[in-house]
Amino acid sequence: MIENLDLGMVNWARAQFALTAMYHWIFVPLTLGITWIIAFYHSIYVKTGNEEWKRLTKFWMKLFGVNFAIGVATGIIMEFEFGTNWSNYSWMVGDIFGAPLAIEGIFAFFLEATFFAVMFFGWNRVSKGFHLFSTWMVAVGSNLSAVWILVANAWMQHPVGQAFNPDTARFEMQNFAEVAFSPYAINKFTHATSSSMLMAAFFVISISSWYLLRGRHIVMAKRSIVVAATLGLLASVFTIFNGDESAYEIAQVQPMKLAAFEGLYEGQTNAGLVAIGLINREKKVYDQQEPFIGFNVHIPGLLSLMANRSFGSFVPGMKDLVYGNAEHNILGAVQKMERGKKAVASLDAYKQAKKADDKAAADVHLASFNEYKEFLGYGYLNKPEEAVPPVALSFNAFHVMVILGSLFPLIFLGYLYFSYKGNLAEKKWLLGLGTITYLLGIMASQAGWIVAEVGRQPWSIQDLLPTTIARTNLTAGTVQTTFFMFLALFTLLLIAEISIMVKQINIGPEEN
Amino acid sequence: MIEQLDYKTLQHLWWLICSVVGALFLFLTFVQGGQSLLWQVAKTPTEKDLIINSLGRKWEMTFTTLVLFGGALFASFPKFYSTSFGGAYWVWILILFTFIVQAVSYEFRKKPWNIYGSLVYEGLLFINGVVGVLLIGAAVGTFYTGSNFQLDASNFVTWTQSPAGPGGGAQPLGVLHLQHRHGPLSGVQLPHPGRHVSDQQP
Numbered sequence: 001m002i003e004n005l006d007l008g009m010v011n012w013a014r015a016q017f018a019l020t021a022m023y024h025w026i027f028v029p030l031t032l033g034i035t036w037i038i039a040f041y042h043s044i045y046v047k048t049g050n051e052e053w054k055r056l057t058k059f060w061m062k063l064f065g066v067n068f069a070i071g072v073a074t075g076i077i078m079e080f081e082f083g084t085n086w087s088n089y090s091w092m093v094g095d096i097f098g099a100p101l102a103i104e105g106i107f108a109f110f111l112e113a114t115f116f117a118v119m120f121f122g123w124n125r126v127s128k129g130f131h132l133f134s135t136w137m138v139a140v141g142s143n144l145s146a147v148w149i150l151v152a153n154a155w156m157q158h159p160v161g162q163a164f165n166p167d168t169a170r171f172e173m174q175n176f177a178e179v180a181f182s183p184y185a186i187n188k189f190t191h192a193t194s195s196s197m198l199m200a201a202f203f204v205i206s207i208s209s210w211y212l213l214r215g216r217h218i219v220m221a222k223r224s225i226v227v228a229a230t231l232g233l234l235a236s237v238f239t240i241f242n243g244d245e246s247a248y249e250i251a252q253v254q255p256m257k258l259a260a261f262e263g264l265y266e267g268q269t270n271a272g273l274v275a276i277g278l279i280n281r282e283k284k285v286y287d288q289q290e291p292f293i294g295f296n297v298h299i300p301g302l303l304s305l306m307a308n309r310s311f312g313s314f315v316p317g318m319k320d321l322v323y324g325n326a327e328h329n330i331l332g333a334v335q336k337m338e339r340g341k342k343a344v345a346s347l348d349a350y351k352q353a354k355k356a357d358d359k360a361a362a363d364v365h366l367a368s369f370n371e372y373k374e375f376l377g378y379g380y381l382n383k384p385e386e387a388v389p390p391v392a393l394s395f396n397a398f399h400v401m402v403i404l405g406s407l408f409p410l411i412f413l414g415y416l417y418f419s420y421k422g423n424l425a426e427k428k429w430l431l432g433l434g435t436i437t438y439l440l441g442i443m444a445s446q447a448g449w450i451v452a453e454v455g456r457q458p459w460s461i462q463d464l465l466p467t468t469i470a471r472t473n474l475t476a477g478t479v480q481t482t483f484f485m486f487l488a489l490f491t492l493l494l495i496a497e498i499s500i501m502v503k504q505i506n507i508g509p510e511e512n
Numbered sequence: 513m514i515e516q517l518d519y520k521t522l523q524h525l526w527w528l529i530c531s532v533v534g535a536l537f538l539f540l541t542f543v544q545g546g547q548s549l550l551w552q553v554a555k556t557p558t559e560k561d562l563i564i565n566s567l568g569r570k571w572e573m574t575f576t577t578l579v580l581f582g583g584a585l586f587a588s589f590p591k592f593y594s595t596s597f598g599g600a601y602w603v604w605i606l607i608l609f610t611f612i613v614q615a616v617s618y619e620f621r622k623k624p625w626n627i628y629g630s631l632v633y634e635g636l637l638f639i640n641g642v643v644g645v646l647l648i649g650a651a652v653g654t655f656y657t658g659s660n661f662q663l664d665a666s667n668f669v670t671w672t673q674s675p676a677g678p679g680g681g682a683q684p685l686g687v688l689h690l691q692h693r694h695g696p697l698s699g700v701q702l703p704h705p706g707r708h709v710s711d712q713q714p
Contacts, residue, residue, distance in 0.1 A: 065619065066619060066623070068619070069616050069620075070616050072572075073613075073614075073615035073616050076575070076578070077608050079579060079582050079586075080582055080597060080608055082586065083582075083586065083593045083594055083596070083604070084600060084601050085598025087593075087598030090595075090597070090598075091591055091593075092590075093590075094591075094594070095587070097588070098583065098586030098587030098588070098590060098593070101582075101583035102580070102583035102584045103583075105579045105580030105582075105583040106580060107586070116572065117572075137628065146713065178604070178693020190701075270713075298536055360523060373675045464597055472594075472601070474598070485605075485609070489612065492628075493612075493616055495627060496628060497616075497620075499625045499626065499627050500620060500626055502625065503624045503625035504623070504624075507624075
């Protein structure tokens with residue numbers, strides 16, 4: 001069965017998942033982040049009773065409403081795509097992966113769907129207190145729905161709290177708390193939500209800057225900016241902090257991913273972080289080409305510090321992780337594949353023995369399987385080099401994310417400084433930059449998705465289930481067709497969304 | 513208390529939960545009913561707006577119930593989830609399509625600069641109302657009709673005559689017909705987790 005794999009189908013299925021996930025991720029961060037910002041605006045209105053704040057709150061709510069529906073619409077595919085395109089994965093991990101999805105449905109979505117209407121239509125219909133409560137609940141609900149999908153994703157990156165059942169060939173949940181509160185999941189959640197908050201702050205800043213440049217709605221724009229830039233500054237600093245935590249976590253449980261997004265082929269002590277460098281796309285892990293083309297700058301020791309919290313520590317490179325490194329006691333994919341093949345063979349032998357009702361033999365094979373089961377996924381690889389994810393894409397995405405991410409707090413600081421000085425409206429250069437910050441935010445955020453998921457390849461579940469085994473038995477043509485169907489539909493919807501949004505911004509807030 | 517329930521009882525309980533959620537979803541598809549009848553019931557633009565606005569307060573509930581239904585099936589009956597969704601590929605993909613266009617149509621229909629005009633969005637609501645519900649009927653119908661598929665030792669499902677075939681996408685009714693003969697679910701014996709369904713010959 002493995003021999004007949006249609007690799008074209010796997011790649012098209014990956015492309016389709018990437019397409020739907022990345023489109024979804026254009027809209028969702030705005031929803032997650034702006035609900036908090038709106039809740040702050042709304043709170044200020046309720047506290048001060050100032051009608052200008054109400055007008056402002058309603059304006060951002062209106063834009064949020066345009067964005068919300070398309071975020072929800074693009075989300076439903078993600079859930080069902082596991083079944084349609086990754087059915088073997090769904091079967092093997094339904095226990096663990098399905099549970100968070102079901103919880104998400106029960107709690108968060110209903111919370112969102114109920115309070116959503118009150119938030120939008122509650123003006124002068126419900127009490128001020130309950131209305132404000134609903135606005136906060138929409139923020140809580142949206143962000144709670146992100147918790148569970150991120151818990152599920154973190155589990156794919158670092159599968160904890162599970163055990164493989166050789167009788168059913170499934171991964172079964174052993175400890176729910178371990179899955180839900182794994183440090184990887186907590187980092188994912190904080191990183192995703194804080195980066196969403198900073199993106200939403202950029203959304204507010206982009207539009208408000210444009211108003212200031214045009215000399216329109218000046219009071220509203222300035223007020224919106226002060227709150228958004230404050231929240232954005234906090235969020236951007238926190239995002240750097242938990243991004244660093246994520247990198248540390250990745251170094252511990254997915255060293256290959258870390259090596260790939262830093263273009264680190266040879267392991268090093270006191271390893272440097274690439275500050276400037278053009279990655280060599282042609283280089284393979286087994287050849288002698290230079291990893292970088294031309295000029296490049298490394299900041300010494302920074303990668304070691306990031307990976308192991310210590311400047312002098314050793315960071316394994318892709319070569320060490322593929323071919324092994326005895327000196328530093330690192331198992332390579334070569335050695336792991338040997339053990340993985342034994343795990344696969346023992347599993348087959350166990351099943352045979354069980355079928356033949358030979359209990360003694362079954363016990364022997366099961367014991368042998370248990371010895372090697374942590375390498376199970378490697379048993380399905382054909383070549384050790386397959387364990388390397390796409391290096392150039394991971395590298396570029398990681399560096400786009402990091403460079404933009406380090407720039408963001410400065411932009412927020414600039415906005416706060418000139419707001420405090422009271423001459424923000426005169427700083428045309430900053431406002432000009434401000435109008436494109438939302439696009440920069442989207443770029444950084446999408447790059448982050450690529451780092452996390454392309455860097456995870458070739459695994460669906462790290463070390464246990466390769467992507468090629470996770471798929472559904474479909475033809476490449478089928479998935480190719482739906483890929484283009486989704487592409488066309490989403491692009492048409494995106495165009496409509498942008499057009500409506502631009503019009504709403506042009507109209508501006510309603511006059512009281 | 514939960515720990516003392518055996519696997520079989522748990523599966524029955526989950527089956528009950530899924531059934532209730534499924535029934536709730538069907539009840540909530542009055543939203544889709546309204547969408548299908550829109551062009552008949554509403555004679556003037558004002559009437560149209562009134563109907564769409566009243567349905568527009570409820571579509572999220574129908575939608576989230578569908579999401580919950582999917583999540584519950586994924587968690588409790590992964591074999592069903594993976595076999596049905598992977599096998600009846602086109603049916604489920606088209607269901608998803610009709611629900612994606614529904615969500616945005618309510619929001620975009622009356623907004624200025626919505627590019628395609630409100631008539632298009634009303635058309636999309638009609639498609640969701642008629643085609644979406646019909647296809648869900650096709651998927652649910654396979655509970656009763658069954659299908660031919662094989663399962664190998666590594667749990668790869670192979671369909672002997674797949675509704676994912678080329679004709680399925682173009683003709684929902686063709687899918688219905690195909691599924692009538694070869695629906696995707698009969699091999700899955702949901703309430704009997706102990707039994708293996710491998711080696712089923714067509």
